[in-house]
Amino acid sequence: MSIAESAVKTNDPAQAHDIELHLRDQVAACTLMLNDLKIMGYSGHVSARLPEGRGFLIQSVDQSRASLRPELLLICDMDGYLVSGPAGLRPPSEVFLHAEIFRVRPDVNSIAHFHHDRTASFTLADGPQLVPVKNHAVRWANGIPVHPNPNHVNSPERGRALAETLGQAHAALIRAHGQVIVAETVPGVLIDAVHFVENAEAMYDACMLGRVLPLTEEEIASFSKDIKREKHINKLWTYYVGVALAQGLLPAEWNLKTRLSIVA
Numbered sequence: 001m002s003i004a005e006s007a008v009k010t011n012d013p014a015q016a017h018d019i020e021l022h023l024r025d026q027v028a029a030c031t032l033m034l035n036d037l038k039i040m041g042y043s044g045h046v047s048a049r050l051p052e053g054r055g056f057l058i059q060s061v062d063q064s065r066a067s068l069r070p071e072l073l074l075i076c077d078m079d080g081y082l083v084s085g086p087a088g089l090r091p092p093s094e095v096f097l098h099a100e101i102f103r104v105r106p107d108v109n110s111i112a113h114f115h116h117d118r119t120a121s122f123t124l125a126d127g128p129q130l131v132p133v134k135n136h137a138v139r140w141a142n143g144i145p146v147h148p149n150p151n152h153v154n155s156p157e158r159g160r161a162l163a164e165t166l167g168q169a170h171a172a173l174i175r176a177h178g179q180v181i182v183a184e185t186v187p188g189v190l191i192d193a194v195h196f197v198e199n200a201e202a203m204y205d206a207c208m209l210g211r212v213l214p215l216t217e218e219e220i221a222s223f224s225k226d227i228k229r230e231k232h233i234n235k236l237w238t239y240y241v242g243v244a245l246a247q248g249l250l251p252a253e254w255n256l257k258t259r260l261s262i263v264a
């Protein structure tokens, strides 16, 4: 069983509870780190699928991305509606983006949505389309679709339309709005968000220098063979968590192991 499958499959209620607590720590940490890396900002959100179809974790609409805590996360059902959370907190308006992707992508256990300006610029000009130019961008070799509707994804219909645009891709751009990253785990979402923005910034820089040379099919095939995704996610998650712990951004008592308890 892959990590993606085992991350959310358990029949044991105690184990499901442990996984939820672990996911809460990971989602809060991922949000704080994406904010610190200037990838997220005053809006955007990270979500994580809970075991056994119990919905997903997501932050509330008003909670600052700079001070999120695990206990402040909400549980929403697979239709995007609030199931539980601290009194007075409500889901973000774009909760349907997460719900509708989780519904049609069983391989996806975590989603990040953010509004990174340099990356969004590829949807604003009649110029080059964003494609993989850096080695780790092979993750998006099967495409980076652009969703044509710049509106907030604030209804089930808009969520379904976005999920349709995403298809089987691992990331999408929303025109004049933002980005969506999907992965098998929360650490995977952090690392993919980092590499996605790195690739967009590198391509933007390359556009300034001359004709862009995207990764060729041969280069993509060759690097894809070399890269060990699980190992790479673990390495970078460990690095970013280490930096955040040293800076006091993350409390030492959070469970920030890469693998969830069930697969440890």
Ligand SMILES: [Zn+2]
Pocket (backbone or CB within 6 Å): 044, 094, 113, 114, 115, 152, 153, 177, 178
């Ligand atoms: Zn948005």
